[in-house]
Amino acid sequence: MRTLILPDADFLSRERSLLSRLEIGLADEGVRVIHALPRSLDPVAAGTSTDQQQVLYSTSVTYPDDGLPLTLSLRAAAMIRALERVNDEEGGKSAIAATSARAVDVVHCFGEASMRFGLALARGCGASAIIELWSKAHVQSASKAIRRSGLGGRALALAPDEQLLAHAQQILGPRRVAAAPWGVRSGEGHRKPRQPDRPLAAVLIASTDPLASTNETTRDHVRQALQGLRAFVDAPPIAPGFANELILFVDAAAARTLPLMRWAQELNLAPSLTVIPALEARRDLLVQADVLLIPQALGEHRSFVLDAMAAEMPVIARADPLVDAISESTGVLTVNSTAPDAWFTHILAVAKPDESLAKRLATAHDYTARRCRSYLHPQSVVKAYAQIADANNELRGFAPTPLSPPTNTAGGAS
Numbered sequence: 001m002r003t004l005i006l007p008d009a010d011f012l013s014r015e016r017s018l019l020s021r022l023e024i025g026l027a028d029e030g031v032r033v034i035h036a037l038p039r040s041l042d043p044v045a046a047g048t049s050t051d052q053q054q055v056l057y058s059t060s061v062t063y064p065d066d067g068l069p070l071t072l073s074l075r076a077a078a079m080i081r082a083l084e085r086v087n088d089e090e091g092g093k094s095a096i097a098a099t100s101a102r103a104v105d106v107v108h109c110f111g112e113a114s115m116r117f118g119l120a121l122a123r124g125c126g127a128s129a130i131i132e133l134w135s136k137a138h139v140q141s142a143s144k145a146i147r148r149s150g151l152g153g154r155a156l157a158l159a160p161d162e163q164l165l166a167h168a169q170q171i172l173g174p175r176r177v178a179a180a181p182w183g184v185r186s187g188e189g190h191r192k193p194r195q196p197d198r199p200l201a202a203v204l205i206a207s208t209d210p211l212a213s214t215n216e217t218t219r220d221h222v223r224q225a226l227q228g229l230r231a232f233v234d235a236p237p238i239a240p241g242f243a244n245e246l247i248l249f250v251d252a253a254a255a256r257t258l259p260l261m262r263w264a265q266e267l268n269l270a271p272s273l274t275v276i277p278a279l280e281a282r283r284d285l286l287v288q289a290d291v292l293l294i295p296q297a298l299g300e301h302r303s304f305v306l307d308a309m310a311a312e313m314p315v316i317a318r319a320d321p322l323v324d325a326i327s328e329s330t331g332v333l334t335v336n337s338t339a340p341d342a343w344f345t346h347i348l349a350v351a352k353p354d355e356s357l358a359k360r361l362a363t364a365h366d367y368t369a370r371r372c373r374s375y376l377h378p379q380s381v382v383k384a385y386a387q388i389a390d391a392n393n394e395l396r397g398f399a400p401t402p403l404s405p406p407t408n409t410a411g412g413a414s
Helices: 009-014 016-028 050-054 069-090 095-099 112-125 136-149 162-172 210-214 216-234 252-257 260-266 303-310 340-351 355-371 376-388
Strands: 002-007 032-038 059-063 106-110 128-132 155-159 177-179 200-204 246-251 273-276 291-294 315-318 333-335
Touching: 002 009, 002 016, 002 112, 009 016, 009 032, 009 112, 016 032, 016 303, 016 376, 059 069, 069 112, 106 112, 106 376, 112 128, 112 136, 128 136, 128 376, 136 155, 136 162, 155 162, 155 376, 162 177, 177 376, 200 216, 200 340, 210 216, 216 246, 216 260, 216 340, 246 252, 252 260, 252 273, 260 273, 291 303, 291 340, 303 315, 303 355, 315 340, 333 340, 340 355
Parallel strands: 002 032, 002 106, 032 059, 106 128, 128 155, 155 177, 200 246, 200 291, 246 273, 291 315, 315 333
Antiparallel strands: none
């Protein structure tokens, strides 16, 4: 079985770790993976350095994501020919490549901008299509794209948790959506408490969705989080002899869609602000920060949130009914109020940690160890591949490995 992993530029820049874990898991399940890189993304941003390539169990190709809508069918046809050339080159080495009748068997789309191209590609080569849902807005656009695709039962959407699954089933119908829980490698836990005499390092994640960036309510929510940070800086020092200092990291894409720089200047936070391209891709560094702030409740799923929880990094987020992980019961500090004081209270609790915070972080770590094991995503995806396989081709006998039941192991799950 061959699958084409087709992320758009935005999803790839945020979720390289998720895609890498998926590709390794698919390879373990016997799936041949081709990893498509958006042509609009430069090689560094796409993660095509030597180090990154070493962890991708796949063949890489470039796909034309930057063409005009009128050229969609032409670009899809060109991509099919490119995939056929890849198969010809691998024909002598791979029994799968030599026996399969089509360019790929499954086109797996990640991100809204890859859907139309991926569905056209699947239709053009007789493949099935998977759309990996990641947000409430994505559910709406995926519903329209699937209905117009002409693929019928050969198109399926996947949801990363139970809340978005239930919402997607209401929109697309229960037979059009399956569960494929995202997972992360569980950290060791027992994070060292923050030292109050050093600056508070905060990571703020804001949506790059154009609708969210123009919506006054969601814009205000981001500004309220910044006001909470300003209140922390202005508060009496939490450590004798030391000012409450702040280092704030934001993503460059969010800074382009929201006036974060202007707001920071108005709140006198500009000296503390650092803008980083592809911020969420830098997981190893980011989980060393003191707190993750998620001011908007848009039903957006990010595996970085799970990584932070697994590493016992405090998470403060606006309560979101469409994201399982963002809940008081999972150890996240949730904000329901529109007042900046709510953010300030939680930020202060993180800056001056106590036993209550330690229990929250342990709860978050335990949640990821029990519910977000890294192997669950690829196994669920393989199960979905088998579900939509065409009964008249060589995939008929393809059987995924049964999902393993959760087990309690020392140190959490891998």
